[in-house]
Amino acid sequence: MINEPAVVELTIERPAHGGHTVARHEGRVVFVRHALQGERVRVRLTEQEQDASFWRGDTVEVLEASPHRVTHPWPQADALTAAAQGAAPVGGAEFGHIALEEQRRVKAQIFAEQLTRIARTERDVTVEAAPGETPDGLGWRTRAAFAVTGNGRLAMHVHRSDALVPVTDMPLAVDAVNALRLWDLDFSGMQRVDVAVGSGGGDPLVLLIPAEGTAPRRAGAIAAQIAGASVAVLDAAAGDVHRLKGRTWLQEQVGPHAYRVTGAGFWQIHRRGPEVLTGAVLEGLQVAEGEHAADLYAGAGLFTVPLASAVGAKGSVLSVEGSAGTSRDARRNLHGQDQVSIVQGRVDKVLASHDRPLDVVLLDPPRAGAGKKVVGQIIDAAPRRIGYVSCDPASFARDLGLFQARGWTLDTLRVFDLYPHTHHMESFALLSPPRGAA
Incomplete structure (x- = not known):
C-alpha cells in the first residue's frame, strides 16, 4: 500500500551516487534530491512504500542551508521554486543549487566512494573542469x-x-x-x-x-x-x-580531425568534451607506430581516428560498434584508412572471433559498463595497456574490480566535469597488466 505523499523534516548525512543525498527517517534511508550535506530540509516523499528498504523524496524547503547553496541558474529546474508553485522541477540540472566548485568536490567524493565500496580501491579523486569552462557552468550542451x-x-x-x-x-x-x-x-x-x-x-x-x-x-x-x-x-x-x-x-572538428555524425548518432555533448577525452586517451595510451589497437564501443570513430593516425600504415585498429547507423558514420570518417577494420556488432561476439594480437585496447562502454565476459576477453588478448573511458563511476568500479581480480592495476585516473549542474561525470582510466605479463 502506498501512502499519500508526506512531508518530513530531515538532516542530510552525505551525497550519494545518482544525484541523491542520504538522510534517515525513523531508521529508514531516504534518498533526497536537491539537498546538500549537513542541511536541514523539508522533504516531500515521492516513493514511500511501507515495505520498501528505502524511500525517495524531493527537497521543498531549506530550514538550515549549506554555505555552498546558491541560487539555481535555471528556475524551471529549481526544486524550491517549483515547490513554491505547487509543481515539480524538470530533471537535468539537479546540481544547480550547488556552487560549481562544490559540485566538483561532491562528484569527486562520490567517485571515490564508488571505488572504495565496489572495487575495494582507495583513491584520491579530483574532478577537473573542462578547459575554457564558463564561470557559471552554463552554455556547454551541444x-x-x-x-x-x-x-x-x-x-x-x-x-x-x-x-x-x-x-x-x-x-x-x-x-x-x-x-x-x-x-x-x-x-x-x-x-x-x-x-x-x-x-x-x-x-x-x-x-x-x-x-x-x-x-x-x-x-x-x-x-x-x-x-x-x-x-x-x-x-x-x-x-x-x-x-x-x-x-x-x-x-565535428576535434584537433586536426574532421568527423561526420548523423542526426541520430552518438557524440559527446559538452562542447569541449571530444577534445578533452581524446587528449586524455592519447596521453595515457602512448600508442606507437606499427602497434595493433582495438577501439571498443567506438561510436562514430572519435577515438578510432586519432588511434589510426598513431599506429600508422604499418599498424592496425579494430573498431567495434553495435549501432548500424553510427558504424556507417565511422566508415565515412575513416574512409581510405586501410589499417582500420570497422566491424558493426556486439563487442563480445567480435572479440570471440578476433585472432590478431592486440597491443592496446580502448573501451568506452555504455552506462551499464562492459561486464565480466568482455573484460575477460580483453585480458585474454594480453595488451600492454588498457584505456577505459566511462560515464558512470559505479559501472566503472564494477569492471575495475573484474580487471583487478585478474591482476591488473589502476594506473592513471582522470575525472572530468563534462556535465556541470548535473550529477554526471566522465572519466579516463589507464590500466596496467600484472608484473611479468608478456
Whole structure:
C-alpha cells in the first residue's frame, strides 16, 4: 500500500551516487534530491512504500542551508521554486543549487566512494573542469532532447516521472540551440524533438521524432517554420534519418580531425568534451607506430581516428560498434584508412572471433559498463595497456574490480566535469597488466 505523499523534516548525512543525498527517517534511508550535506530540509516523499528498504523524496524547503547553496541558474529546474508553485522541477540540472566548485568536490567524493565500496580501491579523486569552462557552468550542451506536450510545446520530464513541464529556454545549452527559439513553435504530432550543433560549422540540426499515426506532411509543415537549421525526421523503428531540409548530419572538428555524425548518432555533448577525452586517451595510451589497437564501443570513430593516425600504415585498429547507423558514420570518417577494420556488432561476439594480437585496447562502454565476459576477453588478448573511458563511476568500479581480480592495476585516473549542474561525470582510466605479463 502506498501512502499519500508526506512531508518530513530531515538532516542530510552525505551525497550519494545518482544525484541523491542520504538522510534517515525513523531508521529508514531516504534518498533526497536537491539537498546538500549537513542541511536541514523539508522533504516531500515521492516513493514511500511501507515495505520498501528505502524511500525517495524531493527537497521543498531549506530550514538550515549549506554555505555552498546558491541560487539555481535555471528556475524551471529549481526544486524550491517549483515547490513554491505547487509543481515539480524538470530533471537535468539537479546540481544547480550547488556552487560549481562544490559540485566538483561532491562528484569527486562520490567517485571515490564508488571505488572504495565496489572495487575495494582507495583513491584520491579530483574532478577537473573542462578547459575554457564558463564561470557559471552554463552554455556547454551541444545536444538537447525535448519531449512534446499535448498542445505541441517543448517540454522536459520530471525526474522518474512521465509528467511534463513546458520549457522556454535551456541554459545548459550553447547559444545556437537557444537562438532557434523552438519553444515558440507548435510541434503537435511529434513525440520528441532533438537539436544538435556541430563544432565544425554549418547550421544546427533539428531532428523530429513523430508520434505514432502522425501524417508525414505534418513534419514537413513544422520544418517550414524552423529558420536557421537543417531539419530531418527520425524513423525510430528503423533507425533511419530522412531529410526535410538542409542536411541530415553534423560536421565535428576535434584537433586536426574532421568527423561526420548523423542526426541520430552518438557524440559527446559538452562542447569541449571530444577534445578533452581524446587528449586524455592519447596521453595515457602512448600508442606507437606499427602497434595493433582495438577501439571498443567506438561510436562514430572519435577515438578510432586519432588511434589510426598513431599506429600508422604499418599498424592496425579494430573498431567495434553495435549501432548500424553510427558504424556507417565511422566508415565515412575513416574512409581510405586501410589499417582500420570497422566491424558493426556486439563487442563480445567480435572479440570471440578476433585472432590478431592486440597491443592496446580502448573501451568506452555504455552506462551499464562492459561486464565480466568482455573484460575477460580483453585480458585474454594480453595488451600492454588498457584505456577505459566511462560515464558512470559505479559501472566503472564494477569492471575495475573484474580487471583487478585478474591482476591488473589502476594506473592513471582522470575525472572530468563534462556535465556541470548535473550529477554526471566522465572519466579516463589507464590500466596496467600484472608484473611479468608478456
